[in-house]
Every structure is written in C-alpha cells, then in structure tokens.
Amino acid sequence: MDRSNLISKLNEYLPGAVLEKQRFGRTQSQYLWIEMQSIGKVALLLKEGQDFLFDQLENLSVMQMDNSLVLTYFLYSSRDKYNLILRSCLDLTPPRSQTWKGASHDVYQITVPSVSDVWITAEAMEPEITDLFGIYFLDRFGGIKKRAPFWLPKGWEGYPMRKGDFGVSVDMSPPFEHYEGSGDFGE
Amino acid sequence: MQFAEYLKTDLTSWEIGPYDGALPGTMRVLLQLDGEMIVSAEVETGYMHRGLEKSFESHLWNAAIMLADRIDPEAAVFGEFAVCLAVEELAAIEVPNRARFIRVILSELSRISAHLVCIARVAKAVGSETMVHFALRDREKVLDLFELVSGSRFSPNFLRFGGVKADVTDGFIERVLEVCELFQIRLKEYNDLFTYNHAFINRTHGIGVLTYEKAKEYGASGPNARASGLLIDIRKEYPYSGFEQFDFEIPSGRIDNQNKVSDRVKELGDSNDRFLMRLKEISASVEILKQATEAIPVGEFLNPEIDLNFIVPAGEAYARVESSRGLMGCHVVSHGEPKPNRVQFRTPSSFHVKLIPVLFQGIRIEDLPVVLSSLDLSLAEADR
Numbered sequence: 001m002d003r004s005n006l007i008s009k010l011n012e013y014l015p016g017a018v019l020e021k022q023r024f025g026r027t028q029s030q031y032l033w034i035e036m037q038s039i040g041k042v043a044l045l046l047k048e049g050q051d052f053l054f055d056q057l058e059n060l061s062v063m064q065m066d067n068s069l070v071l072t073y074f075l076y077s078s079r080d081k082y083n084l085i086l087r088s089c090l091d092l093t094p095p096r097s098q099t100w101k102g103a104s105h106d107v108y109q110i111t112v113p114s115v116s117d118v119w120i121t122a123e124a125m126e127p128e129i130t131d132l133f134g135i136y137f138l139d140r141f142g143g144i145k146k147r148a149p150f151w152l153p154k155g156w157e158g159y160p161m162r163k164g165d166f167g168v169s170v171d172m173s174p175p176f177e178h179y180e181g182s183g184d185f186g187e
Numbered sequence: 188m189q190f191a192e193y194l195k196t197d198l199t200s201w202e203i204g205p206y207d208g209a210l211p212g213t214m215r216v217l218l219q220l221d222g223e224m225i226v227s228a229e230v231e232t233g234y235m236h237r238g239l240e241k242s243f244e245s246h247l248w249n250a251a252i253m254l255a256d257r258i259d260p261e262a263a264v265f266g267e268f269a270v271c272l273a274v275e276e277l278a279a280i281e282v283p284n285r286a287r288f289i290r291v292i293l294s295e296l297s298r299i300s301a302h303l304v305c306i307a308r309v310a311k312a313v314g315s316e317t318m319v320h321f322a323l324r325d326r327e328k329v330l331d332l333f334e335l336v337s338g339s340r341f342s343p344n345f346l347r348f349g350g351v352k353a354d355v356t357d358g359f360i361e362r363v364l365e366v367c368e369l370f371q372i373r374l375k376e377y378n379d380l381f382t383y384n385h386a387f388i389n390r391t392h393g394i395g396v397l398t399y400e401k402a403k404e405y406g407a408s409g410p411n412a413r414a415s416g417l418l419i420d421i422r423k424e425y426p427y428s429g430f431e432q433f434d435f436e437i438p439s440g441r442i443d444n445q446n447k448v449s450d451r452v453k454e455l456g457d458s459n460d461r462f463l464m465r466l467k468e469i470s471a472s473v474e475i476l477k478q479a480t481e482a483i484p485v486g487e488f489l490n491p492e493i494d495l496n497f498i499v500p501a502g503e504a505y506a507r508v509e510s511s512r513g514l515m516g517c518h519v520v521s522h523g524e525p526k527p528n529r530v531q532f533r534t535p536s537s538f539h540v541k542l543i544p545v546l547f548q549g550i551r552i553e554d555l556p557v558v559l560s561s562l563d564l565s566l567a568e569a570d571r
Binding site for chain 2: 026027056061063064081124151161
C-alpha cells in the first residue's frame with residue numbers, strides 16, 4: 001500500500017469522511033480525523049478494502065478535551081506492517097442548554113456506531129468505555145449493544161471518567177445500594 | 188418411542204465464580220453443559236475494577252509509576268516500563284544507556300517470574316504438586332533479586348522518567364548471572380519431570396485449541412499468540428530500550444525457522460503449546476539477561492535534568508512493550524499541567540479473556556482449569 005495515497009483513496013471511496021490529517025505526538029505517524037457517523041463505513045473499508053487491509057484494532061482509547069470526548073482507534077495492518085490512527089470527536093454539550101447535573105444519564109446518553117462487527121477486538125474495549133465515559137455503541141440495526149461486563153458498583157450513576165460539569169451527575173453518597181453505613185465513613 | 192429419546196437430557200447451566208479456586212481471578216463464567224461437555228460459555232469481568240486509570244488523573248506525574256505498578260501486580264515492571272516510555276517520548280527525555288540495560292534486566296526477570304507462576308498454575312490444574320513447588324521455589328530466586336535491587340519483592344516502583352530510581356546494588360549483576368545458570372539447569376529438570384510426562388501430555392495435548400485465525404481475530408498477543416503461530420513480539424517489531432542490540436530468537440511454537448507452518452498445523456495452539464511457550468520464553472529471557480549483564484555500561488542511571496517537580500509538556504504519546512502476557516500499550520495525554528490528562532492502558536488480558544468462550548466450546552468440564560491456567564490471565568490488568 002502506498003501510504004501517501006491512503007487519504008486520497010479514502011476520500012475517493014467515502015467523500016467527506018476524512019476531515020483532517022495531523023501528526024501524532026512527536027512521531028512521524030499521522031492520524032486522521034473521521035466524521036463520527038461515518039466511522040462504521042470507514043472501519044469496514046479499512047479492513048476489507050484491498051488497498052488498506054487494516055485487519056487489527058490494537059487499541060481504542062477515549063479522552064476528554066474540554067467539552068468533547070475524543071475516541072482514538074489504533075489500527076494495524078499485518079500485511080503491510082503499518083499502523084494507522086483514526087480519531088473522532090463527540091460533543092458533550094447537553095441539548096436545550098441543560099446541565100448534566102441532576103439529570104438522568106440515560107436522557108443524555110451519547111451514541112456512536114460500534115466497530116465490533118468489523119473488528120471483534122472492539123468487544124474487549126467498548127463495554128468498558130460505555131460504563132466509564134457514557135458512550136453507548138450502536139449495532140448495525142441502530143440498537144444499543146448489550147454490555148456484558150460491569151465495571152461500576154450496582155447503583156452507581158454518572159460516568160466517572162468524564163470531567164468538570166460533564167462528570168459524575170448525581171450525589172456521590174451512597175454509591176452502593178446495599179451499603180447501610182457504619183458511621184466510620186461519615187455521611 | 189426410540190430408546191435414545193429416553194436418554195435425552197436438557198442442557199445444564201452452571202455458574203462459576205466470581206470467587207473460585209479454578210479461576211485465575213475474580214470473574215464469573217456461565218456455562219451451558221451437555222453432560223460433562225461444555226456447549227457454550229460466557230464470561231463476566233469487572234469485579235476487580237479499581238479505577239486505576241482515573242487515579243492517574245488525580246495524582247501528580249511522579250505517582251504515575253507507582254500506579255502503573257498496580258496494573259499487573261504479578262509482573263509490575265511492564266506497567267512502569269510502558270508509562271515511562273510514553274512519557275519519555277512525549278517529553279523527549281533521553282535515557283542513559285546504563286538505565287536502559289537495567290530496565291531490560293528487570294523486565295526479563297519479571298517475565299521469568301510471571302512465567303513461573305503460569306507454570307505453577309498449569310501444574311496445579313493437572314494435579315502435579317511437585318512441579319508447583321519446583322516453579323514457586325525457583326521464582327523466589329527471582330523475587331530475591333527484585334528485593335535486592337529495589338527493596339520490594341513485588342511492586343518495585345523502580346523505574347523513573349529518564350532512567351531508574353537507583354543504581355543496581357553491589358553484587359546484583361553477579362547474582363543475576365547465577366540465576367541464569369541456575370535456570371539453564373532447572374529448565375532441563377522441568378522437562379524431565381513434567382514436560383514429557385505422559386500424564387501431563389494427556390491432560391494438555393489438543394485441549395483448548397486456539398487457531399492462528401482466531402488468535403489474530405481476537406487480538407491475542409504474547410506467548411498465547413505465538414503458541415498459535417502468530418509470531419509477533421514487540422521487542423522485535425517496535426524495539427525499545429535497546430532490545431535491538433540483543434541477539435535472541437522469538438520462541439515460535441511448532442513452526443520451523445523459515446516461518447513455514449509444519450504438518451502438525453492443526454495441533455498448534457493447544458494448552459500444551461502455550462505451556463511449552465512459557466518454558467521457551469524463560470530460555471530466551473535467560474539469553475537476554477546474560478548478554479545484558481555482560482555488556483552493561485558504566486555511567487549515569489538517571490537523566491539529571493529530571494527532578495521531582497518535573498512537568499510533562501502538552502502533547503500525547505503511545506508506547507508499546509512486550510509484557511509477559513503480550514502486547515501492553517500505554518496512551519498518555521498531557522495538557523502541560525502537574526497531573527496527567529489521560530493515561531490509558533491496552534492490556535493483553537483484556538483481549539485474552541474474550542478467548543474463553545471460543546476455547547471452552549467442546550472441552551470437558553475437568554479441562555476448564557487447565558485451559559484457563561494455560562491462558563495465563565491477569566484479571567487485575569484486564570479490569571484495571
């Protein structure tokens with residue numbers, strides 16, 4: 001695969017999906033900003049397209065930048081021994097100027113297309129992201145994917161990895177339903 | 188009515204865990220059984236989630252190494268190594284050559300220690316108590332070395348951004364060489380006692396087969412992947428800390444040196460192969476240790492420009508290390524503040540846990556602990 005042609009070929013197959021190209025940290029690697037709703041199509045093309053063949057999703061990392069969540073997909077092509085980084089952004093600003101505080105988290109759940117149908121390894125990372133960041137992944141039919149693992153205590157509301165006003169949305173005490181309190185830990 | 192219909196029974200549901208001696212940690216396994224055969228399996232993890240990645244964000248940069256120790260307590264050096272490499276790339280920190288060698292020595296010792304635990308677990312699963320004691324006895328020698336160099340047998344908290352915390356103790360290098368010589372003898376003993384024991388082979392051969400295709404599809408890495416013929420080793424693929432200077436071969440299961448799959452390809456990737464891979468990796472680590480101890484240079488062990496008030500500049504980096512269980516990645520993001528904005532780990536066990544439903548199909552219930560122990564899962568690093 002000619003790496004310099006990668007973006008032009010992506011644009012040729014999926015016009016408008018690639019928003020921008022930037023350098024990743026101090027490395028020579030580039031990452032591509034992808035329009036979030038196109039991520040499923042881009043993933044399928046990158047895995048199945050003979051020009052790309054990125055057969056492995058090595059890592060899926062999420063971070064908060066100001067009032068948005070950024071998903072970073074680390075891809076690897078075992079044919080070309082080449083890494084590619086995709087990046088998509090999700091706006092955290094709640095609708096109708098309401099704040100996250102005190103709101104039911106289900107009202108403001110953020111949904112993005114899942115890539116686990118393309119790379120099965122995503123199943124190891126997406127449920128954790130759902131619990132910790134409140135990003136819900138949609139299957140190919142538009143339904144929210146079942147979450148097998150549970151990372152937070154029963155009764156916990158809000159998303160602990162979000163920051164600022166977008167963080168834990170409810171009163172922190174008590175997070176455990178069964179916890180009756182001995183007085184040792186205060187109210 | 189046919190006679191066979193009288194014998195027909197429904198499937199049985201079984202739940203194991205979250206706390207059970209057969210499991211490698213806190214996890215829940217839901218089984219559908221047809222007699223003694225496992226028809227399907229589901230896994231629930233998350234019981235050991237400690238919010239480690241969140242903790243990184245609420246502590247100063249220097250605490251990141253101490254927290255990274257807790258990612259995988261059985262092989263703590265690899266978490267430290269990954270976060271140090273990422274921060275050093277982000278902040279363009281030079282690491283003195285001596286420190287690089289010390290890091291390599293510690294990581295290979297950690298690999299040997301973790302593999303010995305895996306060997307002990309497999310031995311326990313097949314009921315070979317002698318081998319359990321042999322492996323754990325020899326692991327003490329490795330833990331002694333960690334105590335000698337860092338003061339701690341587990342969680343050494345020894346690496347620092349730009350080097351290591353202290354120079355190695357007097358006599359450390361000589362004792363590493365002694366341990367290398369010891370393991371060359373011990374590996375033969377393990378083989379005589381255990382590896383070619385017909386009872387052990389019967390319990391592990393052809394059990395829990397992970398094919399090359401499945402290993403690739405499910406993101407398997409490290410010894411589990413290499414036992415299935417997926418020859419990826421981060422020490423060779425993305426050399427770090429001077430690993431490119433060492434002459435060692437990636438242990439490669441039953442694949443010959445020309446990377447051609449042998450005639451026994453259908454048998455690649457069973458529990459026996461995964462066990463053998465650990466023995467071969469210990470042998471490879473001994474080779475690296477011998478080279479590193481002989482060639483360790485004199486000089487600084489820590490970059491003198493890095494002090495306690497060091498703040499990582501704004502930016503991001505992603506580092507990979509070959510941990511004892513596979514590919515460990517660390518994505519670090521800094522906003523130029525005293526605390527990290529994000530530290531995220533890609534841990535091999537998170538992916539290997541997803542192999543359980545694949546490997547359990549069609550095995551008998553008594554083989555469950557054998558397959559689980561041969562996968563060498565760490566629930567601590569999977570749940571973080």
